[in-house]
Amino acid sequence: MRIACAGGGPAGLYLAVLARLRSGGRDEVVVHERNEAGRTHGFAVTYGEDMLDDAFRNDPEGGEALRRASRLWNAQEIRVGDHRPVHVGGKYGYAIARVDLLDVLARRAEQLGVTIEYGSPVDRADLDADLVVASDGVGSRIRTARAEHFGTTVDEGTNPYVWLGADSDSDTFVWDFQPTDAGWMWIHLYPSSNGVSTCIVECEPDTWEALGLDHMSGAEAVRLVESVFHRTLAGRRLIEPLGGLGDKPWLRFREVRNRTWRDGDLVLAGDAAHTTHFGIGSGTVLAMQDSMGLVDALYGVAGQTAAADLTCPNGRGAALSAYDARRRAEIGPIQDAARRNMQWFEQAGRQLEQVTDPVEFAWSLTDRRGDMSRIHRTLHRATQVPALRQVRRGLTTARRVRRSALRGRQS
Template sequence: MELRSVAVLGGGPGGLYVARLLKLRHPHCVVDLYEQSPPGQTFGFGVGLATRTQRNLGAADPASLAEIVERSFRHEMAMEVRGQRAQVPMDNLIAIGRSTLLDVLRRHAEDAGVRLHYGRRAARDALDAELVIAADGVSSATRESAADAFGASVTTHDSLYLWCGTDFALPSAVFLPVETEHGTFVAHAYPYAPDRSTFLIETDEETWRRAGFDQTTAQTPFDQTDEESLAYLGTAFRAELQGHPLIGNRTRWLRFRTIRCERWHHGNVVLLGDAAHTAHYSIGSGTKLAMEDGIALADAVAAAPDLPTALARYETDRRPAVEHLQETARRSMRWWDTFPGRLDLPVDQLLLAYMTRAGKVSVDRFAALAEDVVRRGLSQYAGCDAADVPTEDRDAWILSRPLVRDDRAWPARTVSVEELGRHHEVAVDVDDPWGPEGDALLKQLVTALDDATHSVLLSAEDDLGSTLTMLDLGERLRRESGAVVAARVSERWSEHAAAALASGRVDLVVLTAS
């Protein structure tokens, strides 16, 4: 179809990008973008773009991607725990300052012929446009004004985080926990310019309250920075900061909000990016999702005969990928919520657990990026020399390792039900292993355990999501009860079983035919 007029609400990366794509494909269409803030005023620090995202942006618009890459900062990745550091030699991770990214996208939108209106708030009802794209963010006024029509829901999570930065480039991206008198704070930090790094810090509510940050949050106006928190955290992370201060930009403690909508379009209005959906920052950025939404919307409009068909096709084609990422992000978020409980693991094994936490990366796939890290992590799992870890058939090797626990021994991590010995068996039918249902099931199992039956066999529905949830519950049970935890796992999910064993989520597996 040929569009005549488009109005885009929101001048973030998603709005600017989709405006350019539509103008390039429909040169005679009038494309107006409205942003209430003046140009150059932005909040936030760096934006990371993974390899797959770069490929997607390059296929959609090579010119803008080329400048984004040119103005980005390349970095590697590391994890440091209790003085031990594991480095992953990656050369495909890039980050760019949010303000720099907006400058690039703004210029490319103008070059394409998009009309930009800054310092002006626009409501959808006041716009006379064939298509209205609401790219107005997580607090979208467009979505909230018609929440029932979009079937919108918002889930606010318990843990807290704040975005800040610092005035030097870290040597690499780093995941770094710091244990303080109040509890553990965890930094997700990465460089995005020669003189700038993002420093995202998160913690649990109990630690946050013990540190008095509930009070500093209440005392900090919404448009100001919680300087007291930054001063404390700057001291807590002083070794990694190398004497540099933490920098705020409307920085205050927040709780992540997961946005879901049953429908992404209503009439001629379509939601894009955070306005339609959010996914936890530990698995991917909202910028990535919004710009890839823009690609899908532009493709759907170009291929459809009319607007209703285009908007339906956009949602049908794009929703499965978004919902898959949201589910993966939910698992990743809960892993980070419980991260301090894993600090007893050696750093290489912990990094292996991190990479395989959400079921997207297998042991072998991670080994292709960081073979030395995987080799050391598997040697820590198996209690052997790193030189004895194979470079092929790693999953089979993980499954074949012996286990000795107290006065019991198994020749391999794969066992039959009979070899497991006396045990309790329970079907795992919960959505969140760390939520109330998980609490109840754990309490039930711990109560049932005794010296004679200090083993548990978990089972679940034979699909990947249920299997991953079972393995996550196994980790919680194993850590909180000290029980020997086995899991029934279909052979088709054996790579996930191997990752769970190597990460300390379960002790043993009973493999069943696919």
């Protein structure tokens, strides 16, 4: 079978890796990426233990390369104005610079015999393959050309935001909410594998306009943000993305949904198929899980489902329909939770104006998707006591070490 991936992001590259592995090297895979090698947007992405478990289960060698290239963050703080920082217990994760993630995946793909054609933007008509995977991002050209068939909807959030880097080497994930003369502004700042943290800046539209950010240059906006968050940044500079911020540095989140992800021998994956608000930090993980779901549908799951008959169109078609139905059903609730997360931030200013107890506000932030229990709330309060916080951190570390040991035995 010949597979063409339009888009060399995490979904396309990981699909290529897994297809070569699961087919025993029989299936030919070509990845077409519009950017040149080593050129990408954004700074870092985060993921958790479940993703690492999946990576080791599907490809132990590739999973180990991913882990080595990533950085552990093992603490999370929420800061509100001049209040004492609130500690969030039981939280840790991994972060990796997006360029490093793509390098890990591309190296593994090429090692397995995948052809990657950089500087190669493509349309559907350009691709002669038995299976075409449109993994070309939120603005997917291939999906857009067939938007009516896919039933694509794109809903835009209200809050302006901008992605920046920070010259920071901390192991702590920080949410910082600060007042300005025009309203509240906030950042979430998390580490990366290359010493440059990711800093996402967000505020409500009225604040954005009143501060003059709607007509400031990118450099002016960066200096303003540095002044607002000077305590958390502690003199460290913010960094513009590769290529600069351009004329319109501020974005609004676009939630992409599709009624179907399949059009004959073409399927969508990653941001071309669905997007989730950056506040839950799962876009990259979901994209790679799409690839896992697609190869499971095509090649079967040992002891669970049989491989499809990939030598005939009907066999491939049944596998693609199964992928479409299963992954859309899995993604729907996650997108619903992500939308609740986005709406929480769109109304955060009202909560912030009334904050008297930063611990309670931090709980509202932590439970913004509405999936926490009373026990979690009690633990959240207890975590503010230093001795109890240390106990909880020790238990979290023990859990992490145990999972790492299990992965080592399984691989």
